[in-house]
Amino acid sequence: MADPEQALVDGIRAASRQMVRELGFMQATLAATDYPASAVHALIELGKHGSMSAAAIAACLGLDKSSVSRMLRKLVDAGELTETVSDHDGRIKNLSLTARGRRTLAAVEAYGRRQVEEALQHMAPEARGLVHAGLEVYARALAQARSGAAGAVISPVRICPGYRVGVIGRVTEMHGLFYARHAGFGQYFESQVATGLAEFCGRLQRPGNGLWVALQGERIVGSVAIDGEDLGSGLAHLRWFIVDGAVRGGGVGQRLLQAALAHCDGYGFAETRLWTFAGLEAARHLYEARGFVLGEERQGRQWGETVTEQLFVRPGVAG
Template sequence: MDMVTEVRAFNRFYTEVIGVLGAGMHDSPYSLTEARVLFELGSRPSAEVADVRELLGLDPGYLSRILSRFEADGLAARERSPEDGRRQVVALTDRGRETYRMLDERAAESVGAMLSALSAEDRRRLVGAMAAIRGLLDPGERREAYVIRPPRPGELGWVVHRHGVLYAEEYGWGEEFEALVARIVADYAGDHDPKREALWIAEAGGVPAGCVFCVRKDDETAQLRLLLVEPSARGMGIGRHLVDECLNFARQAGYRRIILWTRDPLTAARRIYLGAGFELVEEQPGEESGIPLTNQIYARDL
């Protein structure tokens, strides 16, 4: 199935899931479009009709018929704008606001029932996928909230998987690099001192969006490893927050110095490291998957 067909199939499926193919939205006498207009009017004291039309992308005649129905049902009232007599202002009546609250409650109940049928992990996956769709199709809607937390079961595998996928897509690095990441993660999982070593996961939209490790190099030196931020979450400050978390932990664990190993194509990561006070102390020519590059060591005192 090609991508266009997949998107169209999803649209049909989700339209059925939210129940908009029935005669009324949430067992009301109002269609999906009418309910959208009610929701928009219910979120503000009043609105210019032209603004509602532009916001919802409605035909002027169609919106006028919807508002006429609302007026006939006692839900809304229109009047001329006091600032510009050529424009109309519409507001919900008390009855209209009661109808809006009823639809809002039924919408919340409907979504709650859908989510209750899923496990906690599946709920996180669903909400994360929805946030990803919004962020990709309308970057202005991307949520800026995220949390930094310890890993959950299964997320060590996520670290290896996402490093393998992203570095292959963005830099052309292959199986040898993924195997290196797997060894680093396996070493951490198999034998680490939680007082002196740690892993953090950044979560945005209910799903992992980044990671970083702090591991022991020697008694006085920590090493920052495997910093990663998902493309969909870049620009939110996650990378810098993860590095700060690592630095704070290393200080509290008693290390006096911290180092990291990186490569010259990773320019975004390098900006984060330099901004956090790291300095380049060593570099050597190297290669990855047949691609020439420069290996770099950065360090800073704690």
């Protein structure tokens, strides 16, 4: 039987190799320029930081100083970079982009964006956030492993009941970012989330109501609520279910739902309902796996944009 851990490692390595090839890093030059990958990355970092020493660029790129110095000299000679003496240490020369370098960088950025945009067109909308979050976590872990930095192990996520300071703003932020990307929602939607959640938190202590947050360290990375009042007697309303992209796909959503539905069953609600939007297949799978069925589907504009709204219903344990 294959070792699951080894299969995971091999799978990530294979995907990494394919990304390197697809992004063009196997070529002598990169991003439709006349420069190798190290030079293109140096231009990008100088564009971000404005001015850097050769030693700082070498450390940032993870390359030895001698090879970086030769590469930077070629960029200076090509008119892409200019050198100035540091105000703090006359022995150090800082590098920055020339007008030509800024034009080259703009072309590099446009090329890179086109690559990503074209790839995103081949993904389901709900997969895009997963890719972004996964790559960020993976890149950060690789950097920590290379540097030997403490804290390379990501903090576990714990599920905690009740109000937390900052929860209204943080949950609103997660909703705003996610639904702007996936449904084109804007200020109106974000304001509605903040207003509704603030009102709910004011009656959180009433019987039947509940709020659970996912915490990574002290950072809120997910939430779910059960409103036992707004739909009428015997009905639970599952609301504000969201998981931050950085932890999505790791079972956090399942744990939040489990806590919320255990509350519903313990309280004896006859039915739990939730509203969502068509196209969020990962979330729909979670709902259906826990006994929800699609009860209604309709076009609506209550959040500021026209979407296909879906009502999912789960009978209570005695239902």
